[in-house]
Structure formats: C-alpha cells, structure tokens
Amino acid sequence: MNQKDLLILDLDECLIHAAEKELDTTCDFVMDQFFVYKRPHLDEFLEQMQSAYAIAVWSSGTELYVMELLAHIAPNIKFEFVFDRNRCTRRFDPERKDHFFLKDLKKVKESGFDLDRVLILEDEPRKVSRHFGNLVYVRPFYGERSDEELPPLARYLLSIKDESNLRSIDKRLWRKGV
Numbered sequence: 683m684n685q686k687d688l689l690i691l692d693l694d695e696c697l698i699h700a701a702e703k704e705l706d707t708t709c710d711f712v713m714d715q716f717f718v719y720k721r722p723h724l725d726e727f728l729e730q731m732q733s734a735y736a737i738a739v740w741s742s743g744t745e746l747y748v749m750e751l752l753a754h755i756a757p758n759i760k761f762e763f764v765f766d767r768n769r770c771t772r773r774f775d776p777e778r779k780d781h782f783f784l785k786d787l788k789k790v791k792e793s794g795f796d797l798d799r800v801l802i803l804e805d806e807p808r809k810v811s812r813h814f815g816n817l818v819y820v821r822p823f824y825g826e827r828s829d830e831e832l833p834p835l836a837r838y839l840l841s842i843k844d845e846s847n848l849r850s851i852d853k854r855l856w857r858k859g860v
C-alpha cells in the first residue's frame with residue numbers, strides 16, 4: 683500500500699481552461715485548436731501537492747488531449763496514474779437530459795488504493811456522484827486572471843493530509859476553514 687494519501691486532480695475548469703476562442707487576456711499556450719489558460723498559482727499548487735500527496739490525474743478528456751496538456755503544465759511531475767476518458771463511464775443524466783462522464787473510484791480501488799486515503803478534486807460533482815465522500819469541490823475556472831481558488835485550496839489540503847480517514851471529513855465547507 684502506498685505511503686502518502688492520494689490526491690486525484692481534474693484538469694478542465696479545475697487546473698486549466700481550454701477555450702476555442704482566445705479570451706480578452708492572452709492565453710498561456712496554444713494547443714491544437716485550444717487557447718489554454720492556466721489557473722493562477724497552478725505551478726505552486728502542483729509543487730505543494732506533490733510534496734504532501736501522491737498525485738494522479740483523472741480527466742474526462744481524450745488520451746491525446748490529456749497527455750499533451752500534462753506535457754505543458756506538469757512536464758516534470760511523476761503521477762501515480764493518469765486516467766482519461768477511457769476510464770470514465772458514460773452516463774445519462776435524466777435531470778439535465780445530457781450525457782456526462784462518471785469517474786467511478788472503484789477503478790482506483792482496483793488499482794490498489796484504499797479509498798479512505800483518496801481525495802478527488804472536481805468542479806462537476808455529478809462526475810463523482812458515487813463517491814461524494816472523496817470529493818473536494820473546486821469552483822470552475824473559466825480563464826479569469828483574478829482567480830484565487832488554488833492558494834486556499836492548497837492550505838486546506840495540507841491541513842487535512844494526516845487525517846486517518848479522509849472520507850469521514852465533511853469537506854463541503856472547506857473554504858470556511860482556511
């Protein structure tokens with residue numbers, strides 16, 4: 683079993699925003715047809731999380747998209763795993779009448795991780811609706827240069843990393859504690 687707790691990162695609207703048209707501000711880089719904006723403080727955030735947690739990525743983007751994006755934003759980070767759309771389960775949402783990609787953490791458990799010691803960052807809670815206990819909800823990022831979500835999120839994640847059961851902590855009001 684792994685020593686550090688596992689933190690699973692989402693990409694789109696969590697760590698970056700990939701826009702089809704350039705916004706009012708200059709993007710950080712262009713990738714294929716996308717203008718990509720890194721969430722402010724992303725580099726520091728990844729550095730801090732890497733020292734405190736074992737980190738992994740689970741995106742509902744395609745494999746190529748995810749690999750290209752990581753080559754830009756985290757070229758030197760060693761992830762425990764990188765899951766893409768292929769590991770998601772396509773589901774129909776009867777309320778919103780659309781399809782979405784579910785991230786079923788059963789697949790993480792099957793990879794040998796104890797789900798009591800796993801957190802997943804997600805801006806779209808329905809994607810982890812089977813495992814709300816592992817969710818840390820992150821406000822969606824759409825490229826705003828004034829965004830300040832990551833520094834308090836880092837403080838929060840560092841503050842709970844030694845808890846024995848991460849699932850038993852109520853994480854819904856995490857902003858109030860940091």
Ligand SMILES: [Mg+2]
Nearest residue numbers: 692694695805
């Ligand atoms: Mg997302």
